[in-house]
Amino acid sequence: MVQRLEEFQQTIFATMSAKAAQCDAVNLGQGFPDEDGPASMLQIAQREIAEGNNQYAPGPGMPVLRQAIASHQRRYDLDVAESEVLVTVGATEAITATIMGLVEPGQEVILIEPYYDAYAAAVALAGATRVAVSLQAKGDTWELDPAAIEAAITPKTAMIVINNPHNPTGSVFSSETMCEISRIACVHDLLVLSDEVYEHLLFDATRHRPTCTYPGMAQRTVTVSSAAKTFNATGWKTGWAIAPPPLLEAIAQAKQFLTFVGATPFQPAVAHALNHEQSWADDLSRSLEKKRDKLSAALRKAGFRVHYSPGTYYLVADFAALSNTTGMDFCMELVKDRGVAAIPLEVFCDHPEPWRSKIRFAFCKQDHVIDEAIRRLS
Numbered sequence: 001m002v003q004r005l006e007e008f009q010q011t012i013f014a015t016m017s018a019k020a021a022q023c024d025a026v027n028l029g030q031g032f033p034d035e036d037g038p039a040s041m042l043q044i045a046q047r048e049i050a051e052g053n054n055q056y057a058p059g060p061g062m063p064v065l066r067q068a069i070a071s072h073q074r075r076y077d078l079d080v081a082e083s084e085v086l087v088t089v090g091a092t093e094a095i096t097a098t099i100m101g102l103v104e105p106g107q108e109v110i111l112i113e114p115y116y117d118a119y120a121a122a123v124a125l126a127g128a129t130r131v132a133v134s135l136q137a138k139g140d141t142w143e144l145d146p147a148a149i150e151a152a153i154t155p156k157t158a159m160i161v162i163n164n165p166h167n168p169t170g171s172v173f174s175s176e177t178m179c180e181i182s183r184i185a186c187v188h189d190l191l192v193l194s195d196e197v198y199e200h201l202l203f204d205a206t207r208h209r210p211t212c213t214y215p216g217m218a219q220r221t222v223t224v225s226s227a228a229k230t231f232n233a234t235g236w237k238t239g240w241a242i243a244p245p246p247l248l249e250a251i252a253q254a255k256q257f258l259t260f261v262g263a264t265p266f267q268p269a270v271a272h273a274l275n276h277e278q279s280w281a282d283d284l285s286r287s288l289e290k291k292r293d294k295l296s297a298a299l300r301k302a303g304f305r306v307h308y309s310p311g312t313y314y315l316v317a318d319f320a321a322l323s324n325t326t327g328m329d330f331c332m333e334l335v336k337d338r339g340v341a342a343i344p345l346e347v348f349c350d351h352p353e354p355w356r357s358k359i360r361f362a363f364c365k366q367d368h369v370i371d372e373a374i375r376r377l378s
């Protein structure tokens with residue numbers, strides 16, 4: 001294996017899903033829903049295949065989907081042109097292509113830890129160096145730490161990766177903090193990769209504000225999102241990057257040699273969902289909010305400290321009152337002894353100590369599945 005990939009293990013999501021299957025456990029580890037997305041979206045994909053839309057899409061994606069993605073941004077008062085949209089193989093490819101297309105080997109990329117594992121791997125694939133800056137605790141949830149981020153900037157820093165709403169913590173960052181991050185990005189002339197795949201999964205009347213809407217950010221932000229989480233279609237691997245043309249050209253340059261294009265028949269289906277199924281996504285977030293509350297209450301009763309999760313379909317529970325082992329060991333015991341899979345947060349950190357007793361539960365599951373997990377945990 002090449003040296004730059006040596007530090008990476010099998011992703012924790014694959015490891016825990018395999019373990020869950022082996023132990024016949026309720027899988028609240030890897031974040032994927034167990035119900036389908038909107039019926040009309042599924043029907044269109046089937047129809048597209050039946051009607052012969054089965055060859056390569058155009059490099060930047062099918063116009064119908066690029067147009068739908070551009071129109072979708074109008075909900076944030078953004079005027080995006082089709083030429084500023086690139087369809088990718090999930091948000092994952094958008095992330096990798098952004099870093100490979102815009103960061104030189106030897107440059108530094110600031111990641112906020114705990115960070116989604118694909119960021120670290122993309123930085124390594126680009127021959128760049130990651131610099132991890134921790135979230136700071138704020139009440140029962142977390143916030144970005146602008147002072148620590150600014151302190152981590154060096155002449156080699158090229159980019160900051162922000163994920164908001166944040167996986168794995170479920171945090172949503174305040175506009176005050178985001179203004180501060182924007183100021184820092186402008187002063188130091190940095191690019192920002194803004195991963196917004198959970199933009200529609202918000203609770204308690206929390207609202208999403210895209211990073212590119214903050215002062216000075218439109219020209220330096222690459223916005224990434226995906227149909228995976230909004231429309232329960234993680235297996236479709238249909239995502240996108242939105243950026244001003246000079247940035248998007250660089251991303252497309254990398255993307256065309258990673259996969260060239262993504263699967264064609266899903267593109268009109270996702271376009272339809274973006275154009276017509278927003279109320280389905282709103283219902284999804286309302287139902288997730290109830291699941292979050294139910295699982296949180298049960299975990300508290302079982303002795304965990306439960307952190308507040310205003311977004312995503314994850315919540316973080318702290319087991320310090322129950323055990324002093326590591327997160328990885330705790331999750332391994334939990335899946336074997338209790339038959340419930342969760343994800344340790346320490347694996348997403350370069351400085352794991354403060355996160356050692358925190359684990360993530362995914363609550364994007366049918367009620368009877370969550371009930372069974374609760375029964376096993378209590």
Ligand code: PMP
Pocket residue numbers: 089090091092093116163167195197225226227228229234237238239
């Ligand atoms: N970013 C984050 C923060 C995620 O949680 C995920 C997983 N959905 C992705 C990116 C990857 O999304 P996709 O499945 O569309 O590649």
Ligand code: GLN
Pocket residue numbers: 011013014029030031032167
């Ligand atoms: N994004 C999902 C999660 O955080 C799954 C990602 C994956 O399996 N690579 O659980």
